[in-house]
Amino acid sequence: MSAITRDEVAHLARLSRLALSDDELDHYATQLDVIIGSVARVAEIAAEDVPPSSHALPLTNVFRPDQVRPGLTPQQALSGAPAVEDERFRVPRILGEEA
Amino acid sequence: MSLIHKSAAELGSLIGSGEVSAVEVAQAHLDRITEVDGKLHAFLHVGAESAIEQAQAIDDRIAAGDDLGPLAGVPIAHKDVFTTIDMPTTAGSKILQGWRPPYDATVTRRLRAAGLVILGKTNLDEFAMGSSTENSAYGVTRNPWDLSRVPGGSSGGSSAAVAGYAAPLSTGTDTGGSIRQPASVTGIVGMKPTYGGSSRYGLIAFASSLDTPGPFARNVLDAALLHEAFSGHDPMDSTSIDAPVPGVVEAARQGDVAGLRIGVVKEFAGEGYQPGVLARFQESVELLESLGAKIVEVSCPSFTTALPAYYLIAPSECSSNLARFDAMRYGLRVGDDGTRSAEEVMALTRAAGFGPEVKRRIMLGTYALSSGYYDAYYGQAQKVRTLIARDFEAAFHQVDVLVSPTTPTTAFPIGERADDPIAMYLADLCTIPANLAGNAAISVPCGLADEDGLPVGLQIMAPVLGDDRCYRVGAAVERALEERWGGGLLSKAPTL
Numbered sequence: 001m002s003a004i005t006r007d008e009v010a011h012l013a014r015l016s017r018l019a020l021s022d023d024e025l026d027h028y029a030t031q032l033d034v035i036i037g038s039v040a041r042v043a044e045i046a047a048e049d050v051p052p053s054s055h056a057l058p059l060t061n062v063f064r065p066d067q068v069r070p071g072l073t074p075q076q077a078l079s080g081a082p083a084v085e086d087e088r089f090r091v092p093r094i095l096g097e098e099a
Numbered sequence: 100m101s102l103i104h105k106s107a108a109e110l111g112s113l114i115g116s117g118e119v120s121a122v123e124v125a126q127a128h129l130d131r132i133t134e135v136d137g138k139l140h141a142f143l144h145v146g147a148e149s150a151i152e153q154a155q156a157i158d159d160r161i162a163a164g165d166d167l168g169p170l171a172g173v174p175i176a177h178k179d180v181f182t183t184i185d186m187p188t189t190a191g192s193k194i195l196q197g198w199r200p201p202y203d204a205t206v207t208r209r210l211r212a213a214g215l216v217i218l219g220k221t222n223l224d225e226f227a228m229g230s231s232t233e234n235s236a237y238g239v240t241r242n243p244w245d246l247s248r249v250p251g252g253s254s255g256g257s258s259a260a261v262a263g264y265a266a267p268l269s270t271g272t273d274t275g276g277s278i279r280q281p282a283s284v285t286g287i288v289g290m291k292p293t294y295g296g297s298s299r300y301g302l303i304a305f306a307s308s309l310d311t312p313g314p315f316a317r318n319v320l321d322a323a324l325l326h327e328a329f330s331g332h333d334p335m336d337s338t339s340i341d342a343p344v345p346g347v348v349e350a351a352r353q354g355d356v357a358g359l360r361i362g363v364v365k366e367f368a369g370e371g372y373q374p375g376v377l378a379r380f381q382e383s384v385e386l387l388e389s390l391g392a393k394i395v396e397v398s399c400p401s402f403t404t405a406l407p408a409y410y411l412i413a414p415s416e417c418s419s420n421l422a423r424f425d426a427m428r429y430g431l432r433v434g435d436d437g438t439r440s441a442e443e444v445m446a447l448t449r450a451a452g453f454g455p456e457v458k459r460r461i462m463l464g465t466y467a468l469s470s471g472y473y474d475a476y477y478g479q480a481q482k483v484r485t486l487i488a489r490d491f492e493a494a495f496h497q498v499d500v501l502v503s504p505t506t507p508t509t510a511f512p513i514g515e516r517a518d519d520p521i522a523m524y525l526a527d528l529c530t531i532p533a534n535l536a537g538n539a540a541i542s543v544p545c546g547l548a549d550e551d552g553l554p555v556g557l558q559i560m561a562p563v564l565g566d567d568r569c570y571r572v573g574a575a576v577e578r579a580l581e582e583r584w585g586g587g588l589l590s591k592a593p594t595l
Contacts, residue, residue, distance in 0.1 A: 004466070012462040015469075016418065017425075018453070019446035028459060031520060035463060038521055039407040042483055043475045052481030053488060055308045055338070056294045056537025056563070062337040076201035080429030091427050092441040 003036040004029065102127040107173045107267040107321040114172035117161060121154035121172030125216050128174045132218065132265045135595045140240050141250075141260040143179050145219035146186050150174065153216045160214075170328055171214030176266035178257050179220035180227055181207050181312070182301040186217070190303045191225040191235040191253075194424050194431045194452030204301020205336065206270060206312050206329045213328040218266055221256030225454045226421065227277055227305045229253050230526035233517050234456040241513070242285055244553055244592050248510040251281025251526075254315070258285040261315045263595055268325050269315040274306050275409055276506070276530025278313045279542035283505035283556025286544045286588045288322045288573065289315050291530075293563050294537035295340040297326075298333035306416035307338075309534045317589060319543060319574040323351035326566070342564065345539075350567035354574030357391035361572070362498035366402045367529050373508045375548025379555040380504045383545045386579055387502070387572070395498050399490035401483060402532045408483035409531045410524060411467045411476050418464030421457065424449060459520065488536040495562045500572055503529045505542040505556030533560050541569035543576055544588040554588060 006029040013020045013028075020028070074087050083090035102110070102124050113119040129147050136142055157172040177183065180190050182200035184207075189195045203211070210217060224234035232240040232255030240255045242248040243263040250259040254271030258281035261269050271278035273291035282289025290313045297312040304310060314325035326347050333339045363384055368377060388394050426432040426448035427441070434447035453461070467476040494501055506526050516522040533540040542556035557576060561568035581587055 008466075009462065012465050012469075014446075016458075016461045016465050017422075017442065017446045017449050018458055018461065019443070019450040020458070024458075028462060031459060032463060032466070035410065035459070035520055036466065039410045039476070039480075042404060042407045042411060042479045045404055045479065045483060045486075047479065047482040047486065050482040050485050052478060053484040054481060056488070056535070057338060057340065059295075059338060064334055072201050079201050080198050082426060082430070082432035083435070089428055092435050092437075092439055092444045094441045096440070 003040060004033050103131045103264045105267070106318055107170060107316060108324060110173045110267060111169045111171060114157070115161065115167065121157040121216060122151060124172060125150045125154040125174050125218070128218055128266055135263050135265060138241060138246055138595060139243060139259045139263050139265070140238055141176065141221055141256040141263060141265055142219045143189060143222050143237055143256065144186050146217065149185055150216050150218050157214050157216065167214045168328070169324055173215055173268065174218050174266050175210060175215045176219060176221045176257055176260040176269040177207065177210065177217050178223055178254050178270045178272060180223055180272055180303045181270065182303070183207050183217070183220065186220055188220065188303070189237070190227070191223045191237060192452065192454070192457070193236045194448070196431065198430055202301060205298035205333045207301060209329040215268070215328065221254070221260055221269060223256055224253035225457050226303065226417070227253040227272055227274060228417070228456050228460055230276070230280055230523055231516065232256060233513065234454055236454055239513055242510045243595055244286065244510065248512050249284070251284040251510065253277040254281050257315050258282055258287060258289065261317055262287050262589060262592070267317065268321060271313055271315055272302060273311050273313050273534065274309045275413060275534050276527040278315065279530045279540060279556065279558060280506045280526055282315055282542045284510035284554060286554030286592065287315055287317050288319055288541065288543050289313065290322050290326055290541040290569060291533060291539065292326060292330060292566055293340065293539045295338050296344065296564070296566065297330045298336045298339055300333055300335035304420040306413040307420060308416060309413060317587065319570055319577050320348070320351040323347040323570045340564070345564055345567040347567050347570045350571040351574045353571055354578050356387055356572055356575045359392045359500070359572065360395055360498040361387055361392045362395050362397035362494055362501045364402065364501050364503045365396055365398045366400065367503035371507050371525060372504065373548060373550065375550045376504050376508060376555050379546040379548065380557060383557045383576060384502065386576065390575055390579060397494045397498060397501060399494055399532070401486040401490045404483050405487055405532045405535055406524060406528055408480040409527070409535060411480035412484065412535070414460040414464035415467045415477050416464070418461045418468065421461055424452065456520070484535045487532050491532070491536045491538060491562070500568050501560040503558045505529060505558040509548045509551055509553035509555060529558055537563050539563070539566040539569050541573050543573040545576065545580065546588070547591065
C-alpha cells in the first residue's frame with residue numbers, strides 16, 4: 001500500500017503554495033511515497049514516556065532589552081522588492097473580484 | 100612555496116610582519132580562482148575589486164602600526180547562504196537570483212572585523228539542502244581530487260575552494276553534515292561547532308534548530324583560528340549561547356590525546372560502508388591508541404534512527420522557514436500580470452523559483468506537520484531526538500570523545516545519486532546525530548581509500564561546548580598522520 005496518494009500530494013502542493021504541473025505531481029507522488037515509507041519507521045519506536053525535544057539547548061524565552069535601536073531605512077527595506085509604490089511594497093490583489 | 104599553498108596562520112603572520120602584503124596574497128588567490136574555477140565552479144560570485152580594496156585597507160592599517168588579529172589580511176571564501184551587503188546572496192536558489200541583502204550576517208560582520216578578505220561567495224545545494232551541490236540552481240561544483248565527482252554538500256563550493264587552493268579558509272553551515280561531509284570527501288578539515296556557539300543571524304534559514312555555521316581549512320589550527328574569529332555570543336540570535344568560546348586554538352596547538360578516553364560508536368559500521376573507509380577508520384583508531392588514548396567500544400542504539408528522524412524534523416522546519424519566500428518583499432516574482440491574486444502569484448513564483456529537492460522537502464515537512472500525521476511523524480521524531488541526546492549523554496559518561504567515519508563512502512560520481520533522494524540522504528548517516536543533539540563535531544582527513552584513491556574523513560564528536568576536544572584530538576591525528584605521510588593529505592591530490 002502506498003504511504004501517500006497523488007491527491008494528497010496535490011493537497012500538500014496547495015498548502016505549500018507550489019503551483020505544480022500534472023507531471024510534477026506524478027513525479028513527486030512517487031518520490032514522496034518512497035521517502036515517507038523510509039522515514040515512517042520512527043513511528044515504530046517505543047517512546048511513550050519519552051518527552052519530545054524541539055531543540056538541542058535548554059533555552060526558554062530569550063528576550064532582548066526593550067530599547068529603541070536603529071533598523072533598516074525604508075529605502076533599504078524596499079531595496080529588494082519586486083514592485084514598489086509610494087515607499088511601500090506593491091503586491092497583487094489579495095481579495096477576490098467579488099469581494 | 101607559493102602563497103596559495105601556505106596555511107592561513109602562516110599567511111596571517113607574514114602579512115602582520117609586513118613580509119608580504121595582503122594585496123599580494125589576495126591577488127595570488129584571485130589569480131588561482133581565474134585559473135581553476137572554470138573547472139571547479141566553486142564560486143557563484145567573485146568580488147575581485149572589493150577583495151583588493153579590503154586587502155589594501157588591511158595593508159594601510161598595518162603600515163599605520165595597528166595591531167590586528169592573527170587572520171588579518173588572510174583571504175576567505177564565504178558560503179552563499181550568509182548575507183553580505185556588498186555581494187549578491189542567492190542560497191543557490193533562483194528565487195533569490197541577484198538579491199543584494201540590506202544587511203550583513205553576524206558571521207560576515209565578524210569576518211570583516213577580524214580583517215579577513217572575502218574573495219567571493221561559494222556554491223551550495225539550494226538552501227543548503229543536499230549532500231553534493233548538485234541541487235544548486237547554478238550548476239554543480241566539482242571535486243578537486245576527481246572532476247567527475249561531487250565535492251560533497253551542501254557546502255561543496257566552500258570545500259572545493261579550500262581543497263583546490265583557491266582560498267586557505269572558507270565558511271560553511273552544517274544542518275545534517277553539510278560541513279563535515281564535504282570536508283571528508285575533499286580531504287580537508289571541517290568543523291560543526293556546538294549548536295548556538297556560532298550565530299545564525301543573517302544565515303538564510305533551512306532548519307533553525309539545527310543550522311550551525313562553522314569553518315573549513317586545510318589544517319586543524321587554521322580551522323580553530325577561523326572558528327574563534329566568528330564564534331561567540333550574539334544578541335541578534337535568540338538561540339546563541341551566552342558563554343565564552345571554548346579554547347579551540349589552544350587545543351589545536353596542544354594536540355595531545357594521552358590519557359583521553361575515546362569511544363568507537365559500534366553502530367557506525369557494517370552494511371553500506373565502503374571497505375576503504377572502514378580500513379582507514381580502523382587505522383585511525385589504532386593510531387589514537389598508539390598515541391596513548393584509551394579506546395572503548397560504545398553503543399548508541401538510537402543513532403540508527405537518527406536519519407529518519409532528521410528527515411522529518413529538518414523538512415518540517417524548512418517548510419515553515421521557506422514560507423517567507425512569498426514573492427512580495429524580495430526575490431523573484433512570477434505571473435504578476437494584473438489579473439492574478441497574490442496567492443496565485445505566490446504559488447507560481449515558488450514553483451518557478453524552487454528546485455526539486457526544495458519542493459520535495461517543503462511538501463514532506465508540510466505532510467509531517469499536518470493534523471493526523473503530526474504525532475506519528477513530527478512528534479515521534481522529536482522523541483527520537485531526546486533518545487539520541489540521552490545516548491550521547493550516557494556515552495560521554497564513559498568517554499571524552501566519540502569517533503566514527505565521517506561519511507560511509509568517498510566522493511560519489513556526479514549524477515549517481517541525483518535522482519535517488521534516499522541514496523543521497525545516506526551520505527549524512529554518521530553526521531546527523533550531532534546535529535540533533537547539538538554537539539560539537541569535526542572531520543579531519545585520515546587517508547585515502549584503497550579502492551578509489553579518494554579522501555576519507557575521521558569524525559570526532561564531543562559534548563555540547565566541548566569544541567576544544569574536537570580540535571585537540573583532530574590535531575593529534577593530523578600531526579601523527581602527516582609525519583607518516585611526509586606532508587598533508589592534499590599533497591597527494593592531482594594537480595588541477
